[in-house]
Amino acid sequence: MATPFKLDHDELARVALELRNAMIKFSESVSGSYEQEVADSELDHLQPLLMLCIAKELEEPFPLLRYVNPRVFGDVLSFPEITRPYYELVHAMYGGMSDEEFWDSEYYKECRLPRKMREGR
Numbered sequence: 855m856a857t858p859f860k861l862d863h864d865e866l867a868r869v870a871l872e873l874r875n876a877m878i879k880f881s882e883s884v885s886g887s888y889e890q891e892v893a894d895s896e897l898d899h900l901q902p903l904l905m906l907c908i909a910k911e912l913e914e915p916f917p918l919l920r921y922v923n924p925r926v927f928g929d930v931l932s933f934p935e936i937t938r939p940y941y942e943l944v945h946a947m948y949g950g951m952s953d954e955e956f957w958d959s960e961y962y963k964e965c966r967l968p969r970k971m972r973e974g975r
Contacts, residue, residue: 861912874908880936893930903971921967
């Protein structure tokens with residue numbers, strides 16, 4: 855039986871848009887640097903997931919911390935204007951579960967991509 859959850863699609867959309875915009879702004883501010891390469895690479899990697907959230911089409915909780923290398927957001931991109939929306943998105947993707955509930959759930963243990971990403975839509 856699936857662990858019950860309730861995704862707040864409005865919150866997911868808001869935070870995903872905020873993160874995307876913060877990463878774009880940061881990338882532009884460090885143009886031509888190593889930091890820009892990292893920001894652009896991570897944004898490309900996150901873009902399909904961010905678009906699902908912005909379109910309010912994420913169907914189940916997702917372990918974002920396992921999908922993205924946490925070192926990137928704790929090192930090269932460790933600026934509050936980026937990390938705050940990133941960690942807000944991490945928690946919004948828990949679907950209303952506490953940390954412990956999420957870690958015990960199949961969504962964390964199975965670490966599957968969202969269905970629309972798995973099916974290439």
